[in-house]
Amino acid sequence: MTARPHWLFGDQLGPHFTDPADGGPDRQAPLVMIEARSVFARRRFHRAKAHLVLSAMRHRAAEFGDRMTYVRAATYRDGLEQALGRRAVDRPFTVTHPTSHAALRLVRSLPGAEVLPARGFLVPQGDFARWAGGQGGERLRLEDFYRWVRRGHGLLMDGDAPAGGRWNLDHDNREPPPRGADTLHVPPPWRPAEDAVDEEVRADLDRWERDGDVSFVGRDGPRRFAATRREALAALRRFLTDRLPDFGRYEDAVLAGDPVMSHSLLSAPLNLGLLDPAECVEGAERAWRDGQAPLNSAEGYIRQVAGWREYVWHLYWHFGEDYRWHNTLCHTAPLPDWFLELDADAVTARCLSTTLAQVRDTGWTHHIPRLMVLGSRALQDGWDPAAVTDWFHRCFVDGYDWVMLPNVVGMSQYADGGRMTTKPYTSGGAYIHRMSDLCRPCAYRPTERTGEHACPYTTGYWAFLHRHRDLLSGNHRTARPVKGLDRLSDLPELLELHAARGDSAP
Numbered sequence: 264m265t266a267r268p269h270w271l272f273g274d275q276l277g278p279h280f281t282d283p284a285d286g287g288p289d290r291q292a293p294l295v296m297i298e299a300r301s302v303f304a305r306r307r308f309h310r311a312k313a314h315l316v317l318s319a320m321r322h323r324a325a326e327f328g329d330r331m332t333y334v335r336a337a338t339y340r341d342g343l344e345q346a347l348g349r350r351a352v353d354r355p356f357t358v359t360h361p362t363s364h365a366a367l368r369l370v371r372s373l374p375g376a377e378v379l380p381a382r383g384f385l386v387p388q389g390d391f392a393r394w395a396g397g398q399g400g401e402r403l404r405l406e407d408f409y410r411w412v413r414r415g416h417g418l419l420m421d422g423d424a425p426a427g428g429r430w431n432l433d434h435d436n437r438e439p440p441p442r443g444a445d446t447l448h449v450p451p452p453w454r455p456a457e458d459a460v461d462e463e464v465r466a467d468l469d470r471w472e473r474d475g476d477v478s479f480v481g482r483d484g485p486r487r488f489a490a491t492r493r494e495a496l497a498a499l500r501r502f503l504t505d506r507l508p509d510f511g512r513y514e515d516a517v518l519a520g521d522p523v524m525s526h527s528l529l530s531a532p533l534n535l536g537l538l539d540p541a542e543c544v545e546g547a548e549r550a551w552r553d554g555q556a557p558l559n560s561a562e563g564y565i566r567q568v569a570g571w572r573e574y575v576w577h578l579y580w581h582f583g584e585d586y587r588w589h590n591t592l593c594h595t596a597p598l599p600d601w602f603l604e605l606d607a608d609a610v611t612a613r614c615l616s617t618t619l620a621q622v623r624d625t626g627w628t629h630h631i632p633r634l635m636v637l638g639s640r641a642l643q644d645g646w647d648p649a650a651v652t653d654w655f656h657r658c659f660v661d662g663y664d665w666v667m668l669p670n671v672v673g674m675s676q677y678a679d680g681g682r683m684t685t686k687p688y689t690s691g692g693a694y695i696h697r698m699s700d701l702c703r704p705c706a707y708r709p710t711e712r713t714g715e716h717a718c719p720y721t722t723g724y725w726a727f728l729h730r731h732r733d734l735l736s737g738n739h740r741t742a743r744p745v746k747g748l749d750r751l752s753d754l755p756e757l758l759e760l761h762a763a764r765g766d767s768a769p
Contacts, residue, residue, distance in 0.1 A: 266292040267377075268332075268347060270358040272366065273298075273316055274663065276323045277492060277536045279382050280359055286380050288357050294331045295356070296324055297342030303477045306653070310468065310483035311626040312660045317464045319490040319535050325460070326491075339369060360388075363664040364584045383536050384576050385416060385544075385569055391577040403578065403683075406431065409570035416541075418569055419548055419562060426551075427558045431566075435559040438512040439698050446521040447513060450505035452528050453498040457486055480605055480658060481623050488531040488627075488660055495532035502527040503546045504555070511560030515631050517699035519613070522621050526629045527564065530661035533572070544569045578673070578683060579665040587649055587668055591680035592731060594645040598654060599766040602640075605658065609768040612719050613705035614695050615640060626660040631698065633659075638675030639689040643723030644766065645730070648678035686740035689727060692718035707769075713756045719769035725751060726761040 269288035271280060273296070279285045281294065288294075298320060303313055324333035336342035347354050353375050360381035361367050370376050381388060394411055395403055410430050413419060419426040441447070465484065471477045489495040510525040518524065532538050544565045551561035579586075601609040607620035618632040628637075633655070641651045652671040656662045673683030692709025696702040702709050707718040712725060728735060728745050735741040748754060 268293045268295050268354075268356040270295045270297070270343070270356055270376075271323075272296075272359075272361055273320045274362055274534060275359050275382070275536045276319055277383070277495075277539060279539050280536055285382060287359070287382070288379070292357070294327055295343070295346040296320060296331060296333050297339050297346070298333070298335045299337065299339045299342055300335070300471070300476065301338045303471070303479075306657055307478050307480050308657045309481040309622075309626040309660065310479035311481055311487070312657075312662070313468060313477075313479060314461070314464055314483050315486060315488055315490060315531065315626075315660050316535070317467070318461050318486060319537065321460050321464065322491045343373070365664070383533075383539065384573055385540050386412060386573050386577065388577070388580065390415075391581070395577075395581060403581070404685075405570060405574050408574050408577075409566060412569050412573060413565075416544075416569065418544055418565055419551070419558075427562075432511070432559040432562045436511045436563045437515050437698075440513060440516040440518050440700060444518065445700075446518060447509060447524055449509050449525050450501070452506065452523055452526075453489075453494075453501035455486055455489060455494050457484075461486055461490075480603070481626055487625055488528065489537060490532075490535075492537050495529075495537035498529060498532065499527075499538060499543060499546060502529060503550050507547060507550055507556045507560050507564060509560070511557060511563040514563050515698055517614075517629075517631055517695075517701060519617050519699070519701055522625075522628060524629065528627070531627070533568075534661050534663055534666065540568050540572065575669045576665055578669045582669070582673075582679075582682070586679070587652060587672060589672055589679045589682075590648055591678055592645070592648075592676075592734075594642075594676070594678070595647050596645045596766065598641075598646055598650050599768070601768045603654070606768070611706050612769045614699065614701040614720070615769060617701055622658055626658065634675055634688055635690060635694060635698075638671065639720065640723070640769070642676055642687060642689045643720070643727045648672050648676040651676055680734075681738070686738060687727075687735070689724060691721035691724040693721070695720060712751070713753050713760055717757075717760055719764065722757055722761045722764075725754070725757055729754065729758060 266289040269292045271294055281287045283290055298317065324331045332346045334342040334345045336345055347356065355375045357377045357379055358370050359379045361370055370378055398407065413425065472479065489498045506525045506527065513524055516524065529538060529543060533540060533543065547561045547564045550556040551558055605619055605623035607616045607623055610616035610619060614636050618628055618636045621628040648671065652667050655671050656664060656667045669683060672678045674688060677684065677687035692702060696709040706716070708716045709718045709721055711717045712721050725748065729748055732745055732748065736745045751757065
């Protein structure tokens with residue numbers, strides 16, 4: 264009997280997606296991968312993201328040789344017809360559970376498709392459903408989930424107790440950058456060497472743009488992230504050996520001249536499926552047990568992967584498709600052109616200009632600039648959370664629908680009213696000043712609320728609290744700062760300045 268073909272999406276590229284022992288297809292199953300140009304034609308993605316995804320797909324297809332049918336088509340349906348024949352919708356085939364609602368809808372609309380369990384995550388979806396049911400269905404907090412994953416997978420455990428006696432080492436991982444330093448002076452991250460596949464991808468993207476088929480934002484090249492399994496393993500080894508030791512204490516710190524700090528840069532290959540999260544977290548634990556990294560660094564990284572990444576993946580499916588339209592704060596302002604175009608040169612505020620330039624040039628910046636600079640700007644100015652989610656999805660190399668929907672709607676924009684997090688994540692300029700070197704040469708001053716030197720984040724923070732005073736005064740985590748509004752003698756001037764700035768670049 265001939266094995267059924269198996270369709271691989273472009274974020275299912277690692278060996279665990281084709282290994283029968285991991286719930287993958289039969290070892291003899293012919294493989295299909297479809298490069299659908301419609302994906303890039305519908306929206307303006309970052310050019311570096313398009314390059315990375317296509318490079319990774321084409322590299323993987325070349326590795327499979329004759330077993331893989333690689334189709335370049337206008338749409339996924341067109342590609343399936345080319346690969347499986349004109350009756351492709353009826354022909355039996357398998358596909359690993361896709362990573363977006365839209366892709367799952369497409370797959371389920373094809374009568375011949377058998378959807379295999381999701382791969383690339385530590386916790387099966389059925390296990391999460393049972394855990395969530397045991398929480399009463401409402402209070403699904405990260406800390407509870409993270410401890411459950413640690414216990415279930417034996418991660419950083421000494422018997423029944425957490426290694427070191429504490430589950431949470433966040434207190435040790437919130438240090439500002441070293442005073443006066445321009446860089447952390449740690450070994451640089453692993454970087455790839457481009458090859459003929461990258462050259463072909465770049466030429467194709469250039470042609471598509473010239474022909475008017477697609478339009479991108481941002482800059483492309485050279486490629487900065489792993490596009491093959493071998494490259495991803497090299498990047499993981501470099502992080503665990505050379506960079507993990509300094510990761511923990513500075514994971515929330517920001518330096519203008521050192522955007523990568525000690526971060527792993529593994530989110531892109533993880534989200535392409537080139538790495539399995541188990542090998543990442545087990546490697547971090549092994550580094551600690553071997554005395555190669557401190558506990559707070561290992562725990563901080565494991566929390567990111569086994570905690571937050573897993574949590575976001577499962578909440579994406581648990582909350583359902585309507586979650587993207589949550590807008591508790593009734594924010595409807597459109598994203599300004601300077602933000603949409605990644606026009607960092609139009610921005611005066613150094614923190615925002617620096618972060619926007621990093622996104623423009625690389626398609627990446629780490630979690631604190633994402634949350635406390637980019638996301639905070641959107642929240643304070645009342646931008647439409649669905650549009651903000653779309654922007655993050657398009658403009659980050661590691662951005663996928665499942666990644667950005669809970670991260671932006673739930674955490675960054677508080678659009679779900681606290682279903683995912685217990686407070687809005689925004690602050691005045693004092694936080695950015697404490698955790699970075701971005702304020703020192705800035706035209707604005709983090710301590711000033713009014714006047715020409717008033718920091719847009721400080722002004723915006725108080726304006727945000729004032730705008731949502733009724734809602735936030737009832738939240739135990741925001742009630743105290745809301746009461747602080749009554750002590751601001753310059754509140755009318757502050758609100759007038761914030762309104763006058765409008766959607767102009769701060």
